Amino acid sequence: MSHVVLARKYRPRSFEQMVGQEHVVQALGNALATGRLHHAYLFTGTRGIGKTTVSRILAKSLNCTGPDGSGGVTAQPCGQCQACTEIDADRYIDYIELDAASNRSIDEIRDLIERAAYKPSVGRFKVFMIDEAHQLTKDAFNALLKTLEEPPDYLKFVLATTDPEKMLPTVLSRCLQFNLRPMAPEVVHGHLQAVLEAEGVPSDAGALRLLSRAARGSMRDALSLTDQAIAYGGGRLDESGVRVMLGSVDRRHAAQLVEALAARDGAAMLATVDALRQHGLSAAGTLEEMAALLQQMAIEQAVPGALDDNDPDTAAARALAATLPADETQLLYSIVVHGRVELSLLSDDYAALTMVLLRLLAFPPSGPAPAPMPGRAVPLQAAPREARLSTTPKPLPAAPARPQPKVAAPPPAIVARPPAPAAASVEAAAEPPPWVDEPLPDDAADAGPAESRNTAPTPTPAAAPTALRTTALGDRWAAALRPLIADGAITALVRELALQAELVGLDTVDAVATWRLRVERETLRTPALRDKLQAALQAALGSALQLQLESGIAEDSIARRDAAAREAAQREAEHMIRDDPAVRALMAQFRTARIVPGTIKPLPPLAG
Structure with missing residues (x-):
């Protein structure tokens, strides 16, 4: 007997055997049990998650006659009658599958509509299944609309697509839509473990973990990769062999890179990238593994203890979570995720990887600036985090030139002098605060009357918020x-x-x-x-x-009502502060005084 691949051998033949799509199974099961059947169904989702499988099980449920031939529509097809066995064998005359990827023109749809005019030959219902339905032409869709909206009682349509956005809205409105979700790695891991036990193939947890992640939510891809891994490993699965087959990067390399970046150790980071190049490990896989590690770190920082203790990667993630502030973890995650796009822009993946990782080192770390090393230029003092997020401050306007007495003077000599120690920091400290967005008044304004100098500046009114219309x-x-x-x-x-x-x-x-x-x-x-x-x-x-x-x-939602209440409280708090006599007196006394935006927060109402 010829070998049957795992993806076909272990394809679910009933709703009970399906994994990871409980919301679809429950809805279809209840509809079949109560007889509330729709005439057209649309299953959407990525590849290999069960769209065609659900269609076949639905067709069996509609046509099952039971082992004794007296059964009716059921949510638990028997798997033994003529309809069940022939649908599983893909030779049931009243179940027609059409691949729209290769049969997308109006001629194929007209032929389908002509076949719809005839009642079922052997079954209770005719079921037309159109796979990759989004690839049908516009004319084909239009030809199908009337039949899709009002089919005969004995006809059911099932459409499947990986891209519902490309389908006509008029088609979507005529179908009952179910979105099949990508499966979590834990779900894929459990199913692969059961399959390998049934096949008698030895495996370790590390190999199954790698295959579950590489499947990216597709059970069919997971089983296909498992078939490949069994052939590669000579009848057994171990982590090292699966890692080589997939080209996956060891989590230890990702941890070394994160540790080097957290310590701002550029030399260690470059050495790790060079080691990746020497071992031929994927640059894209490195960034993907770093993203997974950073995600675990962010979870540990936000909710300590939330990570799975049984996951062997948890210990490293918890240790590294203490080396990076939470905001820098989020920043590095964003850099890593968006950096994958840049790898294809250069012929040298590792050079692009190096530039992506160096991006974090361009941001000043939190805390005091490091002491300057002898013989090196003194770096600028790192600005506070609030200042780094603000707009660039405008320079102070030059003071007006004062008249000088005309005296004879020798021509100026050009003298080169070394800069004073920490001159850049002193110059930076002389700049106005980053929240000042307007030039300070010049000295000419001091010549005006005292009344005008003691008047607090009038704040610019904020734009009026959109009024909430309650019902x-x-x-x-x-x-x-x-x-x-x-x-x-x-x-x-x-x-x-x-x-x-x-x-x-x-x-x-x-x-x-x-x-x-x-x-x-x-x-x-x-x-x-x-x-x-x-x-x-x-x-x-x-x-x-x-x-x-x-x-x-x-x-008029609760969220919009709460947002409107917060905006009203914020406006009232800002109004109270700006109109406070003490605040106005201070702003009149100190001409450079400003109210920093975002520092006024309304107090919560007192309890009781």
């Missing part, structure tokens, strides 16, 4: 959700959905209230978040209700 439905939504938020009944993304949503309609059908919410962010408009928020509201109100999410800009 009665918005009041009801805020009254219902604020207690849940305050009590911690909803957290994380469910809480974010409640804050960002706007209640735009209330309907009651059969004594069940339907609340229509408008949500702008697509990542919040998911069935899972909606169901959790719906359950929390039902428990709080003690009555049944349903939430419906629609796309659009929320104009």
Whole structure:
């Protein structure tokens, strides 16, 4: 018997066997169990995450007759009847798969529409599956629209695409859309471990960890890489062999680079890059491994103890987290992530890698400036962090020249003198603070009346904020959700959905209230978040209700109300400070006095 690759041998044949797509499995399972079937489905997501697999399982569920031939539509296809076995073998006459990458013209779609006019030959439903549907031509899409909108009762459409943005909005509106998510490395790791145990292939945890990360969320890619690794390792998987096969960079090299950059040790950094070149390790892989390490460091700095203790990379990340300030960790992560694009701009990847890493050394470190070394130029004193984020200060205007008595003088001699020690620092210290954005008044202004000199400068009024238009439905939504938020009944993304949503309609059908919410962010408009928020509201109100999410800009949300309240408090605090008699007196007495923007913060209301 010929060898069957792992990706085909272990392709799920039922919803229970699928991993990492629980939100899709639950929705389709409930629809099949209750008979609420849509006529067209659209599965979106990256390659190798189960779009075609879900389509085949759905086709089996619609046509399964059970082992005894008396079954009906079910969420658990038997896998033994004619429909199940022939769909698995890709030879069921009433299940048609069309690859739009190579059959994208209007002629193929017309042929499909003609076949749709005939009832199923052996099954209960005809299922047309169009893969990579975004590659259909515009004419092909238009020819499909009418049939897609009102197909016969016996016909179901399934569309799959990796790029839904390229599909016509008129097609998207006619389909029930499910977004299949890339799988977490932990999910891929667990599935690979189960597959290798079933195959009897020995492996170690390090090899599985490398394969899980290299798959980038695609289970098919993970199984294909595992097949390759088994062949490379002669029937076993070990970390060293998989690392060589993938060209992955050891985490120790990334740790050495981060440690050298944290210590501002350019020589050590260059030596590590040179070692990478000598061993032929990937420059892009180095930056990717550094990004993963920096992400773990940032998590440890923000939430100490949150990293997985079972991960062998956790110890190094925790040790390095103490060597870099949190803001520099974020800066280095941004440099590393964006630096991957620059590698392709030079023929020498390692030269580009060196320039990317040197970028962090161009930023002055926090703390006091290092003492100058003998025989070297004295560097400028590092400015405070607030100053480095400000705009460049304007120089002081030159004082007007005063008349001098005309006396005879010898011609000036040109004398070269060495600069005084720390002259650059003294000159920099003489500059005005970085928050001064306007020239200081000149000496001529001192000749004016004392009244004009003692008048505090009039601040420039800030632009008026956009007025928030509240609604009665918005009041009801805020009254219902604020207690849940305050009590911690909803957290994380469910809480974010409640804050960002706007209640735009209330309907009651059969004594069940339907609340229509408008949500702008697509990542919040998911069935899972909606169901959790719906359950929390039902428990709080003690009555049944349903939430419906629609796309659009929320104009009266809790988040916008809170933002408007913060803006009002900020304006009131700034107004109080600028109109305070003591502040005005100080600004009138000292002509260089300024109120530093961003330093005025409103006090929180007193409790009780």
